Amino acid sequence: MKVLFVSYEVSPIYKRGGLGDVAGTLPKILKSSGVDIRIGMPAYEGVAHPHMLPGTQIPMIYVDDPVVANVQKEKKIPAKASVGFAFFCQEILKKTKKLGFQPDIIHINDWHTGLIPFLLHAQPDPFFARTRVLLTIHNTKYQGIFRIKYLLDHPKTVGIGNLLYEPHKTYVNYLRTGVQEADYISTVSPHFASEIRHKKFGFGVGGPIRKRRRKFVGILNGIDYDEWNPKTDQYIDSFDAKTLTVGKAQAKLALQREVGFGDDLSLPVFGMVARIVQQKGFDILIPVLEKLRGKSVRIVILGSGQKNISSILEKIAQKYSNYAVRITYDEKLAHHIYAGSDFFLVPSIFEPCGLTQMIAMAYGTIPVVSRVGGLVDTVDDGKTGFLLKHHSEAGLVEAISCATDVYADSEKLITMRRVCMSQKFSWEKSAKAYLNLYTQMSKK
Ligand code: ADP
Secondary structure, eight states: OEEEEEOSOBTTTBOSSHHHHHHHHHHHHHHHTTOEEEEEEEOOTTSOOOSBOTTSOOBEEEEOOTTTTTTTTOTTSHHHHHHHHHHHHHHHHHHHHHTTOOOSEEEEESGGGTHHHHHHHHSOOGGGTTOEEEEEESOSSOOOEEEHHHHHHSTTTHHHHHHHOOTTOOEEEHHHHHHHHSSEEEESOHHHHHHHHTTSSOTTSHHHHHHTGGGEEEOOOOOOTTTSOTTTOTTSOOOOSTTHHHHHHHHHHHHHHHHTOOSOOOSOEEEEEEEESGGGSHHHHHHHHHHTTTSSOEEEEEEEEOHHHHHHHHHHHHHOTTEEEEESOOHHHHHHHHHHOSEEEEOOSOOSSOSHHHHHHHTTOEEEEOSSHHHHHHOOBTTTBEEOSSSSHHHHHHHHHHHHHHHTOHHHHHHHHHHHHHOOOOHHHHHHHHHHHHHHHHHO
16 A cells, blocks of 8 residues: 655644644554555755654655745745645645655645645546545644635646636635545544534535535544653653652642742642644633632643734733743643643634643643543543533633542542553554555545
């Protein structure tokens, strides 16, 4: 089985969110299951471009061109993003062909890669005649909706613009195009797939996905236990389920000192690591922070993203000493938060899969999460975490208070932590599901 895996971010080469984790891990597991796999991504300026995915024998295929050199940072500049990612889609096919790599499956991810199946169909090439395309949607909210004009106006994409052009059609939606043209569509958890089937969280692509419901499946992400493992984590003092109590206390002290909470370990610490966007639940978290100010909980938030939300969070943290907010992208601090917090907050409005709750559990940190998407598939209410009854301030306050009750009962706390640590969200299981799907697709 030959697979070309295409993503705009691939950890550890370039990562900003969960897609980077997935694109850096799933190919590794597929490779160890015997798949001949290559990864395609843009070559970004100032980012190292190793020939192989670090730590593996997986060859990387880069598209290296000025229009993609900074496109990862220009995602919000429509003219640049549309041209950059359309060009990327076309060039990755050309480069793959030039290398003589004839994939059975091209596994594309999110809107950035959505034009690939369209281009394959619009310009049939015998080289790709047997190639099938799987689109995995990691987030339905981001679709890449642009004026076709941008493509038509740029010499490098005018050809693609002409292929996409239809009279009276002003816009092209890259994700929707992918949904319509791919041979199969998946998303990153069974529960999120069922939400989309039930007309929730589709954000306009739900309808096109439902039209193809027989070719649509949810496969749960895993996490990379080579990276997220308190026993081998280079950023913290090692601990495991047996040395949990001492290990957590050490990690908590290190975290508290780092974020200015001091040495008193008596209060529960809630951590959060997330992109700072509406989706992640700041609509309820911000009022709850006001409500719980000066109360017996500490909360540390690490994230980067929308300025309006970030500045509100920073102001709250300046006012109240039981909160710490770091607006930056910081892998090391993220590891410290996963390891050193008692609880982990994921109050998302919607969550296709969510990795942070699974990572937290690996460190014996108990998640407090919304009742949506992959959070429902991964957190067992009362056993491995707390699910909000509903997405509201009251729902969040209640879940936090359930957590603090457990915190006050050391026996319950340690039992829950151990159960969390024993969960295995292994990629092997998901990789098997992808491999079955590839096999099924390539038979047709
Ligand atoms: P999403 O894909 O919506 O961003 P996920 O929960 O699937 O959310 O994945 C988020 C990943 O990005 C996790 O590995 C998390 O640790 C990481 N991450 C998010 N924000 C930051 C940050 N500011 N600093 C370090 N890591 C971050």
